Amino acid sequence: MKKKKTDTIKNEAEIQELISSMVKNDTKAWSEFMKIFHDMFLGFVNSKASNLDGDNIVSNFYFKLIEDDFHRLKNFTYGDQVNLSQYLRFILYNEIMTESQQRNYNSSEILEEYQTNLFQKEETDEGYIYQDITHEMFMEAVMQLDNIDHRKSIYLLYLGNKNREIAEILDKPINTILSWNKRAKEQLAILLEKIRKGAIK
Missing domain, CATH: 1.10.1740 (Rna Polymerase Sigma Factor; Chain: A)
Known part of the structure; x- marks a missing residue:
């Protein structure tokens, strides 16, 4: 049960x-x-x-x-x-x-597995998500997301959970989780690019 x-x-x-x-x-x-x-x-x-x-x-x-x-x-x-x-x-x-x-x-292989799970290639045409992004840089970007619910949801996705699993963990409708993760991915892509260029320290 x-x-x-x-x-x-x-x-x-x-x-x-x-x-x-x-x-x-x-x-x-x-x-x-x-x-x-x-x-x-x-x-x-x-x-x-x-x-x-x-x-x-x-x-x-x-x-x-x-x-x-x-x-x-x-x-x-x-x-x-x-x-x-x-x-x-x-x-x-x-x-x-x-x-x-x-x-x-090779610890970078573990990080790449995380990132591949989170960012599908078709969503990152410029490819910069995979260039010189460390786990620490990624977590820095996650913590700068302006919505705490988006942080929770995207982090659970980052750890390998499926969207339906996240919906169950956070007790939210699946459509809400899909929306949160979409917005978080968009904001993370911008933050990660800024972090790579040293604009965020």
Whole structure:
């Protein structure tokens, strides 16, 4: 039986309470956190870098969350479970990049996979989306989108979710998601070109 969204998607207040307990090293809070996110973390690593040891990367990721007095968790100051998921995947992606570089894998191939998923070639006739765009530049552009709903939706697409999956996650009609992603792609193309040229720093 499919779970109700209220059982799986925590609101902003619940997420803040969970993080507050985690930074106090509350074992129940950490157990709940792992119950919510662990399978997603493993799936994320395996989908983006199946040639790496997913369990090892996720373990290192957990250490990243607790080191330096939980400063990465403390840096997350607002948002619901979807926002937290986006924030955590960004940190986890950096762990994938670190492991890839240590093993001499080509991290640009992983980024290109992300970008190909998001920007189809027919939508980028000039081709500049694929020229010298790093993950950091891409995330900088995403964070400059002027609509937070567009940020959520396009980031979920960036992570490999289908539009219908995004509609279910965000509890919005599919037509709304299609519209948000279309507008976000248009704005991202402009932002990425400016970032490439150094117009945005």
